[in-house]
Amino acid sequence: MDKKNLLNICSFIFLFSAISLFAVTSNDAPKSSTYEDECINCHIENDIMPEHFSKSDIHWQNGLSCAGCHGGNPNETDEEKAMSISNGYVGVPDKKEIPQFCGKCHSDLEEMQLFQPRIPTDQVSQYYVSTHGKQLKLGNMDVATCTDCHTTHDILPASDTRSTTYAINIPNTCDNCHGNSELMSKYNLESIQVAEYSKSVHGIALLEKLDVGAPACNDCHGNHGASPPGVISISHVCGSCHVNNMNYFNNSTKAVEFSDMDIKGCEQCHGKHLIHKTNDEMISVGEASTCTECHSEGDDGYIAAELIYGKLKKLSSLYDSTKVVSEKVNIMGMNNIEIEYSLKNIRQNLIQSRTLIHTFDTSQVFEKTNEGILASYGALKLADNEIAEYFNRRLGYGVAIFILILLAATLYWKIRSL
Amino acid sequence: MKNKKIEKVENWLDERYDLSPIRNLIQHKKVPVHGHSIWYYMGGISLFLFMIQVFTGLLLLMYYIPGEDSAYESVQFIITKVDFGWLIRNLHSWSANLMVFFIFIHMFSVFFTNSFRKPRELTWVTGFFLLLLAMGFGFSGYLLPWNELAFFATKVGTDIVAVVPFIGDSLKVILRGGEDVTGATLSRFFGLHVAFLPAIFTTLLVIHLFFVQRQGMSEPEEFEKLTEDQKKYIPFFPNFVLQDALLWIIVLIVLLSLTLFFPWELGLKADALASAPIGIKPEWYFMFMFETLKLLPANIWFIEGEAVGIFAFTIAGLIWMLIPFINFSKKKDLNNKIVRWIGIFSLLYMIAFTIKGYL
Numbered sequence: 001m002d003k004k005n006l007l008n009i010c011s012f013i014f015l016f017s018a019i020s021l022f023a024v025t026s027n028d029a030p031k032s033s034t035y036e037d038e039c040i041n042c043h044i045e046n047d048i049m050p051e052h053f054s055k056s057d058i059h060w061q062n063g064l065s066c067a068g069c070h071g072g073n074p075n076e077t078d079e080e081k082a083m084s085i086s087n088g089y090v091g092v093p094d095k096k097e098i099p100q101f102c103g104k105c106h107s108d109l110e111e112m113q114l115f116q117p118r119i120p121t122d123q124v125s126q127y128y129v130s131t132h133g134k135q136l137k138l139g140n141m142d143v144a145t146c147t148d149c150h151t152t153h154d155i156l157p158a159s160d161t162r163s164t165t166y167a168i169n170i171p172n173t174c175d176n177c178h179g180n181s182e183l184m185s186k187y188n189l190e191s192i193q194v195a196e197y198s199k200s201v202h203g204i205a206l207l208e209k210l211d212v213g214a215p216a217c218n219d220c221h222g223n224h225g226a227s228p229p230g231v232i233s234i235s236h237v238c239g240s241c242h243v244n245n246m247n248y249f250n251n252s253t254k255a256v257e258f259s260d261m262d263i264k265g266c267e268q269c270h271g272k273h274l275i276h277k278t279n280d281e282m283i284s285v286g287e288a289s290t291c292t293e294c295h296s297e298g299d300d301g302y303i304a305a306e307l308i309y310g311k312l313k314k315l316s317s318l319y320d321s322t323k324v325v326s327e328k329v330n331i332m333g334m335n336n337i338e339i340e341y342s343l344k345n346i347r348q349n350l351i352q353s354r355t356l357i358h359t360f361d362t363s364q365v366f367e368k369t370n371e372g373i374l375a376s377y378g379a380l381k382l383a384d385n386e387i388a389e390y391f392n393r394r395l396g397y398g399v400a401i402f403i404l405i406l407l408a409a410t411l412y413w414k415i416r417s418l
Numbered sequence: 419m420k421n422k423k424i425e426k427v428e429n430w431l432d433e434r435y436d437l438s439p440i441r442n443l444i445q446h447k448k449v450p451v452h453g454h455s456i457w458y459y460m461g462g463i464s465l466f467l468f469m470i471q472v473f474t475g476l477l478l479l480m481y482y483i484p485g486e487d488s489a490y491e492s493v494q495f496i497i498t499k500v501d502f503g504w505l506i507r508n509l510h511s512w513s514a515n516l517m518v519f520f521i522f523i524h525m526f527s528v529f530f531t532n533s534f535r536k537p538r539e540l541t542w543v544t545g546f547f548l549l550l551l552a553m554g555f556g557f558s559g560y561l562l563p564w565n566e567l568a569f570f571a572t573k574v575g576t577d578i579v580a581v582v583p584f585i586g587d588s589l590k591v592i593l594r595g596g597e598d599v600t601g602a603t604l605s606r607f608f609g610l611h612v613a614f615l616p617a618i619f620t621t622l623l624v625i626h627l628f629f630v631q632r633q634g635m636s637e638p639e640e641f642e643k644l645t646e647d648q649k650k651y652i653p654f655f656p657n658f659v660l661q662d663a664l665l666w667i668i669v670l671i672v673l674l675s676l677t678l679f680f681p682w683e684l685g686l687k688a689d690a691l692a693s694a695p696i697g698i699k700p701e702w703y704f705m706f707m708f709e710t711l712k713l714l715p716a717n718i719w720f721i722e723g724e725a726v727g728i729f730a731f732t733i734a735g736l737i738w739m740l741i742p743f744i745n746f747s748k749k750k751d752l753n754n755k756i757v758r759w760i761g762i763f764s765l766l767y768m769i770a771f772t773i774k775g776y777l
Contacts, residue, residue, distance in 0.1 A: 335498040
């Protein structure tokens with residue numbers, strides 16, 4: 001047996017042993033789904049299991065049974081003794097106590113690190129900064145606490161698609177309270193946020209296209225520290241995804257002016273929950289314009305909007321016609337590689353021009369649109385050349401075939417005469 | 419005045435090189451005229467297409483740069499930037515396919531007119547090798563643009579070689595220049611396509627043409643049975659040559675039309691890490707073999723199915739090549755019948771399996 005074979009056999013034995021060892025270890029570990037104690041036995045026997053109890057619950061799955069949260073002695077068969085104060089029994093907490101109740105473990109980094117090394121433990125402190133937390137402290141029992149969003153005995157990690165805190169389910173979770181008009185009207189709050197959100201560009205992306213990268217309620221308002229963003233913080237909230245727009249806006253003269261006039265940055269033009277997909281008409285002076293909400297005919301802002309809209313429209317229509325021509329060139333079987341390459345640049349110019357609107361500086365916008373317009377002219381010229389070449393080739397073919405047929409006819413005549 | 423000048427050059431050459439064999443050929447060579455005369459032109463058309471191959475191939479060589487990072491780009495440059503590059507590349511691709519097509523027609527016409535028989539056995543054998551080399555040209559040339567389809571087709575094609583018992587794996591490594599189809603494969607296919615194969619092909623072609631000129635056109639048995647008075651001939655020069663030229667012009671018209679209206683697509687650049695695209699197909703002249711191998715079960719008896727297939731094709735090829743030397747029966751008529759049926763079966767098999775490959 002050569003060395004290579006010996007090595008292979010040793011590797012196999014090692015691998016096999018490792019797998020067997022792992023298998024034994026796994027089997028020996030306590031399986032929460034089969035975990036039993038006196039609390040469970042008695043509650044099942046008397047059919048008094050808590051509402052919405054599920055064995056998929058993350059605490060149950062990790063071996064945390066009833067006594068883990070509610071205290072008591074899970075090994076005691078005597079009901080009285082098992083649920084006695086002397087055995088640390090705390091029972092069902094009051095709503096006001098729930099954050100600390102959960103925080104016993106979730107605010108304890110040492111405890112939580114056993115399950116996830118990078119788990120945050122500031123949920124409770126964040127919660128008390130939120131409007132929900134502040135109100136709870138004041139004794140308002142209408143507000144949401146941990147269990148309202150996470151459920152009580154069916155808690156699943158946010159990554160689980162069944163979880164109430166899974167990205168796609170979050171609007172519905174928030175809507176349970178914020179969609180309740182009776183409850184909201186008590187606090188002079190609207191109850192149409194989620195209904196509006198679901199029609200917005202973000203809502204359509206998340207709820208219809210199932211794009212979990214799209215923002216849900218918590219992405220703008222925060223999770224445990226949920227609160228409505230303030231005037232200044234709005235651009236930061238939107239800017240956490242729309243970075244360039246935020247930077248352009250914050251560096252523009254309008255940022256200070258808006259703040260001084262108590263106008264909310266992004267929201268003023270784009271709305272809040274019902275944010276529609278943007279279009280060039282928004283920067284026009286027409287009916288769909290957002291500029292004319294503040295500017296009127298003749299002022300600088302009005303003129304700037306007119307000019308920017310004109311340039312964007314021109315670039316946008318040039319982009320569309322270049323695209324059509326490129327497709328035509330392709331169908332003709334001619335070369336459209338460079339045209340396609342230019343199209344990518346033109347599209348980039350268009351996107352950048354639209355983003356640069358947030359600088360409120362026409363010269364910066366025009367620099368980009370002009371770049372795109374020039375590239376469009378270049379691409380259209382290339383397309384014209386290709387189309388001309390297409391016809392030239394056919395013309396050349398016609399001439400060549402005519403000469404060849406003439407030659408063939410002459411030859412035929414010559415052969416016949418031989 | 420002009421004739422005198424030509425005469426002077428002719429005399430000058432004659433004095434030094436004795437042009438009488440050429441003069442004899444031009445003056446005395448005759449071509450029989452009968453119902454199957456049309457098949458005489460097929461070899462000439464194949465030759466014409468080969469000349470187009472050489473001409474366009476040489477032009478392509480001026481811009482083509484072999485290599486993983488340059489082959490595809492250079493072909494793209496040829497068809498988009500070089501003046502008439504698109505024409506030359508398309509002519510090369512189309513004439514290659516037409517050449518193989520006409521070689522097949524030439525071969526089957528020779529077979530069914532019994533022209534391969536004594537004394538033309540070696541013409542047949544050299545012709546058979548020329549067909550194999552033409553297919554080799556096709557296989558090696560297919561990879562040169564380094565596009566996705568060609569890359570994976572070459573992968574499949576060279577994989578098939580590996581099933582040959584004992585030497586299959588080594589053959590595959592030799593063909594690919596390593597374990598996989600890489601830039602090394604491209605380099606050696608390029609070498610094969612532009613140097614190795616042309617050298618052998620040209621040598622064999624010269625021998626093949628020499629045999630044809632030396633022995634003259636084959637006459638079918640029915641024609642041979644006619645009396646001398648009944649036999650009709652036309653002079654090779656100028657009649658046959660002019661007819662050949664007429665056909666070449668017609669083929670050129672067809673070729674130019676195909677080139678303009680059905681340009682050869684370049685497709686996407688080969689990417690070894692990408693998954694194989696749908697519709698990997700070999701060139702059409704390999705299709706009947708490819709389809710057969712696909713149909714065979716994984717194992718026949720204890721031997722790998724593909725190995726059995728390749729072995730069968732090798733044996734069939736050998737029989738086909740040596741058919742002028744094989745006597746299936748002592749009775750001439752029966753022997754002719756068997757040979758004819760072998761031909762019919764082979765032709766139908768190839769046509770049927772090629773069509774199946776495209777359905």
